[in-house]
Amino acid sequence: xxxxxxxxxxxxxxxxxxxxxxxxxxxxxxxxxxxxxxxxxxxxxxxxxxxxxxxxxxxxxxxxxxxxxxxxxxxxxxxxxxxxxxxxxxxxxxxxxxxxxxxxxxxxxxxxxxxxxxxxxxxxxxxxxxxxxxxxxxxxxxxxxxxxxxxxxxxxxxxxxxxxxxxxxxxxxxxxxxxxxxxxxxxxxxxxxxxxxxxxxxxxxxxxxxxxxxxxxxxxxxxxxxxxxxxxxx
Amino acid sequence: xxxxxxxxxxxxxxxxxxxxxxxxxxxxxxxxxxxxxxxxxxxxxxxxxxxxxxxxxxxxxxxxxxxxxxxxxxxxxxxxxxxxxxxxxxxxxxxxxxxxxxxxxxxxxxxxxxxxxxxxxxxxxxxxxxxxxxxxxxxxxxxxxxxxxxxxxxxxxxxxxxxxxxxxxxxxxxxxxxxxxxxxxxxxxxxxxxxxxxxxxxxxxxxxxxxxxxxxxxxxxxxxxxxxxxxxxx
Numbered sequence: 001x002x003x004x005x006x007x008x009x010x011x012x013x014x015x016x017x018x019x020x021x022x023x024x025x026x027x028x029x030x031x032x033x034x035x036x037x038x039x040x041x042x043x044x045x046x047x048x049x050x051x052x053x054x055x056x057x058x059x060x061x062x063x064x065x066x067x068x069x070x071x072x073x074x075x076x077x078x079x080x081x082x083x084x085x086x087x088x089x090x091x092x093x094x095x096x097x098x099x100x101x102x103x104x105x106x107x108x109x110x111x112x113x114x115x116x117x118x119x120x121x122x123x124x125x126x127x128x129x130x131x132x133x134x135x136x137x138x139x140x141x142x143x144x145x146x147x148x149x150x151x152x153x154x155x156x157x158x159x160x161x162x163x164x165x166x167x168x169x170x171x172x173x174x175x176x177x178x179x180x181x182x183x184x185x186x187x188x189x190x191x192x193x194x195x196x197x198x199x200x201x202x203x204x205x206x207x208x209x210x211x212x213x214x215x216x217x218x219x220x221x222x223x224x225x226x227x228x229x230x231x232x233x234x
Numbered sequence: 235x236x237x238x239x240x241x242x243x244x245x246x247x248x249x250x251x252x253x254x255x256x257x258x259x260x261x262x263x264x265x266x267x268x269x270x271x272x273x274x275x276x277x278x279x280x281x282x283x284x285x286x287x288x289x290x291x292x293x294x295x296x297x298x299x300x301x302x303x304x305x306x307x308x309x310x311x312x313x314x315x316x317x318x319x320x321x322x323x324x325x326x327x328x329x330x331x332x333x334x335x336x337x338x339x340x341x342x343x344x345x346x347x348x349x350x351x352x353x354x355x356x357x358x359x360x361x362x363x364x365x366x367x368x369x370x371x372x373x374x375x376x377x378x379x380x381x382x383x384x385x386x387x388x389x390x391x392x393x394x395x396x397x398x399x400x401x402x403x404x405x406x407x408x409x410x411x412x413x414x415x416x417x418x419x420x421x422x423x424x425x426x427x428x429x430x431x432x433x434x435x436x437x438x439x440x441x442x443x444x445x446x447x448x449x450x451x452x453x454x455x456x457x458x459x460x461x462x463x464x465x466x467x468x
Contacts, residue, residue, distance in 0.1 A: 060302050064343070068294050069350040100349035101342055104386045108338040109298070115334035116303040141385045148378035152338045152370045 002028045004119035005165070006110050007056075009033050011046030013190040013210060014125035014168055017180040019054055021167045022123040024183055030117060031059040032110050036102070037067035040196020049189040058117075062109055066099055103136035104145070107164065111149050114162045121163045130173035130209050142166055173213030181219055188222040202227035236262045238353040239399070240344050243267050243284055243293075245277030247424040247444060248359035248402055250284050251414040255401045256357040257288055258417055264351060265293040266344050270336070271301035274430020283423040292351075296343055300333055337370035338379070341398065345383050348396045355397045364407035364443050376400055407447030415453055422456040436461035 005027035007019040022029050031054070033047040044061065051059040103126065110122050126137040135141060146164050150156045168176050180187065192210040193200035200207050202225040211232045214221040220234045239261035241253040256263050265288070267281040278295065285293040337360065344356050360371040369375060380398050384390045402410050414421065426444045427434035434441050436459040445466045448455040454468045 062299065062302065064298055065296065066346065068296065069347045098388055099346070100387050100389075101346040101383075104342040104383070105339070105346060108335055108342045112300065112333070112335040112339060113303045135388060135391050136386045138385070141382070144378075144382035144385050148375070148382040149335075149338070151372070151375045151378050153334050154332055154369060155334075157369050 002026065003121070004028050004030060004057075004114075004117055005121040005123050006030045006032055006114040006117070006119050007123040008106060008110055008125070009047045009050055009059075010125075011043030011050065011191050012125070012206075013180065013185075013187065013192055014127055014176060016050050016125075016185050016190045017176050017183070018123045018125035018165075018167055019050065019056070020180065020183040020185050022121070022165070023054055027121065027123075029054055029056040029123075030113070030119060031056045032113055033059065033061050034106055034109075035061055035063045036099070036105075037065050038196075039194075042191045042193075042196045046189055046191040050186065053186045053189060060113060064105065064109070066102070098134055101136070103134070103141070107145055107149075111153065111162060115153055115155055119162060120160075121165050123165045123167070125168050126166050127168045127171065127173075127176065129171060130213065137169075139166070139169055142169070172216070173209055174216035177213045177217040177219060181217070192223075197226070199224040199226045201225070202229065236260065237355070238262050238264060238291075238348075238351055239355040239357050240264045240266055240348040240351070240353050241290075241357040242340060242344055242359070243281045244359075245280030245284065245425050246359070246440075247414065247419075247421065247426055248361055248410060250359075250419050250424045251410050251417070252357045252359035252399075252401055253284065253288055253290070254414065254417040254419050256355070256399070261355065261357075263288055263290040263357075264347070264353060265290045266347055267293065267295050268340055268343075269295055269297045270333070270339075271299050272430075273428075276425045276427075276430045280423055280425040284420065287420045287423060294347060298339065298343070300336070332368055335370070337368070337375070341379055341383075345387065345396060349387055349389050353396065354394075355399050357399045357401070359402050360400050361402045361405065361407075361410065363405060364447065371403075373400070373403055376403070406450070407443055408450035411447045411451040411453060415451070426457075431460070433458040433460045435459070436463065 005022045007022050007029050009015050009019055009031045019029055031051045033044060035044055114122050128138045131137050142164055150161050192206040194204040194206050195201045200223050215232055239256045241256050241263050243249050243253055243265045253263055265285045269278055348356050362372045365371050376398055384395050426440045428438040428440050429435045434457050449466055
């Protein structure tokens, strides 16, 4: 019987690459996505397309309303505007797009799913190099979560621990994109922009990190942008 | 300004006592309850009454659908019947009412709420003495969760950690009931039975532990029971 992995699929590029890595390593992939009160449905639409292209066994879309207590600019309840950044400022401070304990909540729910289907791993595309500075993307957080999870559940205390796998955590964005290219991921189905307009904005942290990655990987991003920074040339 | 605490209010007796302890210690209490796919709404109805009697500042009811992957007898999607137990078997093995990672998920969401309102503590009524044997009620789980949470969020890494308080963790049920009595908690508004009928069943783990607690505390449980075990006399 093939091994099972739950993979967190946000609709973005990193989680798509992480999911394809799981598949490449011989896992049956069980996708999970979260409708947590985002400004737009684009991420969820993309997650569905990625699940299809991956040929995942299942896709759970979980509703969890962070708008009930969120104040961050990523949520639709927010009046805070998403900042425009310069590339060299990204990661220096935690941005307004931060949602408190988002990955903690997502990983906890994914653990519950993983235990219910007897999966032995969870894949999550967190990255602590070319990232926005969120504390719950760092290796020390993942390690602490793993230790906690090992004590939290019936199967874990019976000896069947679920391992959190973070294949991208120490990679640069261009390395992630190169792996994605090798694994033939559908870049055109991934969405990174914090705004949910028809085209990507080309201004937000997430667009800038993505464009920088494609530039350094010497590959062309197939997405359409409203604006392209001067430094982005292929 | 008064200190703020988030308190997890399940509608049961323990979380009610824990919430009253928070209030007694001078906190403004912000209640949080979860509609997670339980068999019945009784717990939520009781949580609302407890919030009112507590004079809590706010009450968030969060929907999170464990039925999407649950196989446990507590959930309405389940065909597993809740077991009938003898008192001396409780806690020897993890029962069918176990929901994987339930407290992990509940605490994670509570942390997000606590950070958003600048609370400095979370009160949770977990107990590892007179309990059903769930692994996520034990002190070692809470300690590991605290360590993880201290690394997970913006405020925690800036030095403002949210402390998880478990005032009941090492108490016997009768001690919890005595404290509740001293703090004048509305026992009649708390619901313990795993079944959600008009009266408590008097057969399930939760009813048996409650009745044993009242008996040993030498107090009368104001709830109505369909059945009362022979040993329950006041």
